[in-house]
Amino acid sequence: MMKPPVSSQGSPSCRFLLPLLALLALGADACGAHTPEPVVTTQALPPVQPGELRAPEAFAGIADPPARSRALFLEASRVMLHARCVNCHPAGDSPHQRDDMAIHDPPVKRGPEDKGVVGLECTSCHQEKTPELARVPGAPKWHLAPKVMAWEGKSAAAICAQVKDPARNGGKSLHDIVEHSAHDKLVAWGWSPGAGRTPAPGTQERFGALVAAWVETGAACPTEAEAQEAKR
Amino acid sequence: MSTIVIPRRSFLSALGLAAGTLALGIGSEASAATPRMAPPKAPGLPSGDGGFTANVFVHVAPDGTVTIVCARVEMGQGVRSSLPVLVADELGADMAKVKIVQGDGDTIYNDQNTDGSRSVRTAPDAVTKLVTSGYDEMRKVGATARTMLIAAAATKWGVPASACEAHDHAVFHSATKRSLGFGELAALAAKVPVPKAKDVVLRPKSELRHVGGPLPLLDAPDIVTGRALYGADVRLPGMLIAVIARPPVLGSKVERYDATRAQAVPGVKKIVAMPVPSGPPAFQPLGGKISTLVTNSPPASFRPNLDRCASGAGSMRAGAPRPAGGGPTETSRGCTLAT
Amino acid sequence: MTTLVLRVNGTEHKLDVDPEMPLLWALRDIIGLTGTKYGCGQALCGACVVHLNGEAVRSCVTPVHRAEGGSVVTIEGLSPDGSHPLQRAWVELAVPQCGFCQAGQIMTAAALLSKKPRPSDSEIDESLAGNLCRCGTYTRIRAAVRKAAGIPT
Numbered sequence: 264m265m266k267p268p269v270s271s272q273g274s275p276s277c278r279f280l281l282p283l284l285a286l287l288a289l290g291a292d293a294c295g296a297h298t299p300e301p302v303v304t305t306q307a308l309p310p311v312q313p314g315e316l317r318a319p320e321a322f323a324g325i326a327d328p329p330a331r332s333r334a335l336f337l338e339a340s341r342v343m344l345h346a347r348c349v350n351c352h353p354a355g356d357s358p359h360q361r362d363d364m365a366i367h368d369p370p371v372k373r374g375p376e377d378k379g380v381v382g383l384e385c386t387s388c389h390q391e392k393t394p395e396l397a398r399v400p401g402a403p404k405w406h407l408a409p410k411v412m413a414w415e416g417k418s419a420a421a422i423c424a425q426v427k428d429p430a431r432n433g434g435k436s437l438h439d440i441v442e443h444s445a446h447d448k449l450v451a452w453g454w455s456p457g458a459g460r461t462p463a464p465g466t467q468e469r470f471g472a473l474v475a476a477w478v479e480t481g482a483a484c485p486t487e488a489e490a491q492e493a494k495r
Numbered sequence: 496m497s498t499i500v501i502p503r504r505s506f507l508s509a510l511g512l513a514a515g516t517l518a519l520g521i522g523s524e525a526s527a528a529t530p531r532m533a534p535p536k537a538p539g540l541p542s543g544d545g546g547f548t549a550n551v552f553v554h555v556a557p558d559g560t561v562t563i564v565c566a567r568v569e570m571g572q573g574v575r576s577s578l579p580v581l582v583a584d585e586l587g588a589d590m591a592k593v594k595i596v597q598g599d600g601d602t603i604y605n606d607q608n609t610d611g612s613r614s615v616r617t618a619p620d621a622v623t624k625l626v627t628s629g630y631d632e633m634r635k636v637g638a639t640a641r642t643m644l645i646a647a648a649a650t651k652w653g654v655p656a657s658a659c660e661a662h663d664h665a666v667f668h669s670a671t672k673r674s675l676g677f678g679e680l681a682a683l684a685a686k687v688p689v690p691k692a693k694d695v696v697l698r699p700k701s702e703l704r705h706v707g708g709p710l711p712l713l714d715a716p717d718i719v720t721g722r723a724l725y726g727a728d729v730r731l732p733g734m735l736i737a738v739i740a741r742p743p744v745l746g747s748k749v750e751r752y753d754a755t756r757a758q759a760v761p762g763v764k765k766i767v768a769m770p771v772p773s774g775p776p777a778f779q780p781l782g783g784k785i786s787t788l789v790t791n792s793p794p795a796s797f798r799p800n801l802d803r804c805a806s807g808a809g810s811m812r813a814g815a816p817r818p819a820g821g822g823p824t825e826t827s828r829g830c831t832l833a834t
Numbered sequence: 835m836t837t838l839v840l841r842v843n844g845t846e847h848k849l850d851v852d853p854e855m856p857l858l859w860a861l862r863d864i865i866g867l868t869g870t871k872y873g874c875g876q877a878l879c880g881a882c883v884v885h886l887n888g889e890a891v892r893s894c895v896t897p898v899h900r901a902e903g904g905s906v907v908t909i910e911g912l913s914p915d916g917s918h919p920l921q922r923a924w925v926e927l928a929v930p931q932c933g934f935c936q937a938g939q940i941m942t943a944a945a946l947l948s949k950k951p952r953p954s955d956s957e958i959d960e961s962l963a964g965n966l967c968r969c970g971t972y973t974r975i976r977a978a979v980r981k982a983a984g985i986p987t
Contacts, residue, residue: 369878369964381949382890382942382961388877390895394854397876397895571932571969715925718933719940720916721869721909728868 308334316341316465319476332480337493339444339473340419340485345463347453351407352414358407359415362461377407398458402449409433419493423484437478445471536603539564539596547681549640551603552582552633559664559678561586562594566604567614567629569597569714574614576713578633581615584703585637586644587661588677595713638697642690647683648675662702735764838902842867843911853899857891858882860898861908869909869937873966880965883938883945884908890945909937912944919982920944927978931969939965943979952983 308324311317317338325331342348350359356373357366374380379387389405408414411431414422425431426440435443444450445467453463463470477483485493540554540562547555554562563582569575579595598604606618618629641661648666649656652673660667667674700707717723742749754766840847840860847865856875861867861884873881875894882894885907891900912918916925920940923929930936939962946953946961953961958979967975980987 369880371964372960380957380960382883382945383964384889387883387890387964388892388895390897390900394856394895394897397856399877399895571930573931709928712925712928712930714933715928715930716916718930718936719909719921719924720913721867721937723933724868725871725934727872728862730866 314462314464316469316473318469319472322476328480329483332477332483333485333489335473335477335480336423336483337419337485337489339470339477340422340490340493342453342463342465342470343414343422344419345453345461347456347460347463349414352412353407354410354413354415364415373407373410377409379406393452393455393457395457400452400456400458400460402452404449406449418487419490420485420487421490427482427484437482441471441475441478444474537564538601538603539598545682546678547640547643547684549643549684550636551598552636553586553640555640555644555677555681555684557678557681559592559676559681560594561588561592561664561677562596564596564598564604566598566601566607568607568609570609572609572612572614573710573712574609576710577615578629579713580705580710581630581633582637584706585634585698586641587663587665589664590705592664634697635695639690639695640684642695643684643687644677644680646687646690647680650687651675651680651683737767836899838898840865840898840901840906841904842906843908849898851898854897856894857884857886857896857898857901857906858893860901861893861906867908867910871934871937873935873938878964878966879935880938880942881935883941883965885941885945888945888948890942907941909941912940918944920947920978923978923981927974927981929971929974929978931971935965935967935969936971939967939975943975943982947979947983952985953979955980 308317309321319335322331322334322338325334343352346359346362346364350361350364353359357371358373359365360367369383371383371385372380374384379385385405385407388399390399390401391403393399393401412425412433414425417425427437429435432440451467454465454467456462537548537551537554540548540551541556542548542554545557549555552564552566556562561583563579565575565579567574567578575595575597579593580590583590583593598607600607613629615629618632642656645656645659645661645666648668649659652659652668652671654668654671658668658670660669665674665676666680714723748771749768752766752768757763757766835850836853838849838851838853840849842861842865849860849864851860851864858870858872861870862872870884870893871881872894873879877892877895880892882892883890884893885891885905886896886901887904913921916922918940920943924936924940942962942965943958946958950957955976958976962975962979977987
């Protein structure tokens with residue numbers, strides 16, 4: 264089996280921190296706007312810029328469908344683990360913000376329905392689109408992902424299991440997951456965040472295609488080892 | 496502006512008291528026994544109403560309304576709710592009949608510098624300019640007017656002033672059970688000579704009805720109903736609104752700017768480059784900026800949209816200054832609304 | 835520019851405005867209700883809070899078209915005469931200092947009490963956490979909310 268070269272991540276501090284961060288599965292954002300490059304277990308993938316997503320076709324060279332499926336999910340997880348997404352899939356009762364995933368300011372709380380508390384609902388401030396000057400992120404029905412859908416602190420492997428589990432994904436079928444990924448308007452915001460915020464990699468269209476391809480190849484979940492390897 | 500009529504209910508209920516009294520006093524004339532030929536110059540106080548202007552701080556109208564000037568700046572520290580009450584308590588006025596007006600900037604009020612938590616603790620004496628306390632000064636202001644109102648009543652009744660008392664907005668002669676309201680006495684008091692300082696006696700503190708206990712915040716009713724006016728709420732005919740684009744580097748100046756997009760925003764009148772200040776930036780908040788002027792006229796003709804004006808200012812791309820040691824220029828981020 | 839109809843404090847207003855204009859400017863500059871304040875313009879301070887269909891919204895970032903067909907209540911409309919329990923409690927406890935934040939504080943508290951008539955202290959804190967007061971009147975604000983809610987001291 265051929266191991267592809269692991270590309271250098273740059274500064275020595277990154278190299279030191281990354282193994283620790285990999286354990287925390289916080290993504291490479293803390294070292295700069297890099298997103299983790301998945302390392303395919305079987306075959307080299309074409310290189311990709313941090314802000315781009317590989318197309319599903321790039322995985323055609325992986326002959327074994329389950330392996331291809333896992334690799335496709337790892338690629339899609341470069342979006343899911345991005346700050347634009349994890350910030351609103353927190354483990355606790357507060358959203359996060361910015362690339363450094365600081366706690367949301369003003370100090371808002373999740374509330375009983377993931378929509379904020381009385382007087383400080385998410386939609387008290389977040390509108391249906393991002394205004395040019397005030398820069399408050401905007402998309403229809405702004406709210407937090409429920410706690411069962413928390414991605415903060417999770418590996419791509421754990422997220423995969425969570426996403427597939429109807430008890431934890433809001434009762435979604437695999438088809439629903441593809442639809443959600445490809446077309447949901449709040450999800451869409453991640454790629455057009457406005458105000459100079461770093462978008463999630465790629466486009467929603469490509470992300471949706473990756474998720475669809477993942478489903479078509481059997482919706483296999485990467486192993487923890489593969490997830491950790493992909494973060495280097 | 497900023498006159499305030501204290502609704503009796505709210506003031507009294509806030510105090511838990513059955514009646515209020517205010518004190519009047521004189522600032523600049525307490526030391527001279529000068530027969531008065533004309534009321535003193537008293538900006539901000541009513542005039543020509545047949546009432547009694549005791550000094551620059553206090554006026555009593557024939558209908559009994561007592562107007563008191565607060566000559567220090569109110570910024571939430573409560574000076575409007577304390578200094579006038581010192582005056583009113585010494586006078587013996589009913590707070591429900593008191594109007595408080597903010598004095599404009601005028602040297603007639605002596606030092607109006609409002610800082611250092613000094614307004615009640617310290618104040619220059621009106622005549623000697625020695626620093627006493629606002630507490631004492633305002634009591635003297637109230638006591639002097641009280642003295643003159645009592646003198647007016649005593650003269651009218653033919654009784655000694657020492658046999659009269661002032662409280663509850665009136666002067667009383669208890670021996671003959673006579674009383675006259677401050678309003679009824681106003682015209683007479685206007686003719687009373689200004690008393691000598693030694694003839695102005697402060698009440699015992701125990702007679703001060705409100706001072707010494709919790710005072711109500713007199714502006715609270717206006718604040719909680721949105722009626723209180725702040726600078727940004729003022730609308731004047733033909734008023735323009737300026738939006739400022741500040742340079743991103745302290746002490747810098749604008750090299751160049753392109754106002755095309757800003758000028759295209761509806762309602763923008765003019766883009767003005769502010770003059771470059773000299774000297775340290777301290778206390779020069781407007782230096783080195785570009786200003787966009789937008790009309791603020793009635794709805795029928797134009798709708799200002801400061802947000803879009805800011806969009807225009809933000810797009811001006813003013814050339815940024817070069818740092819003293821050279822270095823890259825950067826594009827101005829635009830006006831403060833855009834940050 | 836479009837013509838929008840806005841219902842504010844029970845009165846209808848026809849406005850010729852850019853639909854993206856923040857509601858705050860429609861209220862302050864066009865309709866002339868200056869009780870709602872501009873503190874930051876970025877939904878960070880809470881001075882601009884009004885009620886839209888019974889919910890607190892930050893008018894500095896709410897486009898005016900969002901209020902079309904709905905009902906807006908500002909501090910001026912919270913009561914006809916300052917008699918709302920929060921307004922009375924605010925006066926009795928001398929809550930304000932400079933007062934600039936207080937309209938927003940009161941409107942947020944009013945939204946809270948309309949849904950939670952007897953909030954706990956932590957509920958008060960959470961709901962009002964986004965209303966900043968540079969003068970630091972927070973403890974009196976909380977006391978006044980409790981007083982208005984009839985919570986014994």
